[in-house]
Amino acid sequence: MNKKKIGIFIGIAMGIILFLLAALYGYRHYQIKRQVQERNQKGILLAFDDYNPDSWQEHFDLFDEYGVKVTFFVNLKKPDAFCAEAEKRGHEIGFHTAEHANLTEVSEEEFYEQAIAPIENFRSEGYELTSFAYPFGYYEEWMNEELLKYYKTLRGAWHFQGCYKEMLQGGFIEAYSIDNLHFESDEHFREEIGKLLDVLKDCDDGTVASLFSHAISGGDWCITADRLEILFQEAKKRDLVFYTFRELQ
Numbered sequence: 001m002n003k004k005k006i007g008i009f010i011g012i013a014m015g016i017i018l019f020l021l022a023a024l025y026g027y028r029h030y031q032i033k034r035q036v037q038e039r040n041q042k043g044i045l046l047a048f049d050d051y052n053p054d055s056w057q058e059h060f061d062l063f064d065e066y067g068v069k070v071t072f073f074v075n076l077k078k079p080d081a082f083c084a085e086a087e088k089r090g091h092e093i094g095f096h097t098a099e100h101a102n103l104t105e106v107s108e109e110e111f112y113e114q115a116i117a118p119i120e121n122f123r124s125e126g127y128e129l130t131s132f133a134y135p136f137g138y139y140e141e142w143m144n145e146e147l148l149k150y151y152k153t154l155r156g157a158w159h160f161q162g163c164y165k166e167m168l169q170g171g172f173i174e175a176y177s178i179d180n181l182h183f184e185s186d187e188h189f190r191e192e193i194g195k196l197l198d199v200l201k202d203c204d205d206g207t208v209a210s211l212f213s214h215a216i217s218g219g220d221w222c223i224t225a226d227r228l229e230i231l232f233q234e235a236k237k238r239d240l241v242f243y244t245f246r247e248l249q
């Protein structure tokens, strides 16, 4: 009698375990499929360059409101409290040289000090820098080859370019400035951004475009919070997602 009960109990327990394993497998399978689909969605790589931690941090809530993740290409010798907060909120810290050096005008030694040596300072504090933006967008071909030994993606600053996400896994991509001085008014900004984002309509799945600005404020080489919101709205209308560089590497 007891043996029979034990047999039934073991049978039920095994049934439950098998059911849970099947459910877990199904869930993981669903998640992986969803990740692949999401990575294939067309989107925008939005970045903020230089070092404007106060204006950036003030707008973390705005990013969250629209589910937007961004990349901050910072000028720092080592990570600081801003970097910790940004990564905690799901954003990426990319690199932009220690002191915003024009790399085409420095010695090879200075090139190393500005663009490569700080990687170790970040790494020792738990940051893996994988994305690099050239200050002023100035570079020479040999630099790409050298820097790709350390970074996965290098970014310029001169053109709008729809590119395949594969280009972020070991290559150079361009970026387009959306700073205030390029637009006469918010309406003009909305029109121009709409046109740019429409270019992605005719591109293949997985195409992304890289946009950048600097501080979030009213200066020439900045973008106002109002215009950022316009960008987020126009992107949403077109079903475009905001990726960090790292997400596609």
Ligand SMILES: [Zn+2]
Pocket (backbone or CB within 6 Å): 049, 050, 096, 100, 134, 135, 136
């Ligand atoms: Zn810069």
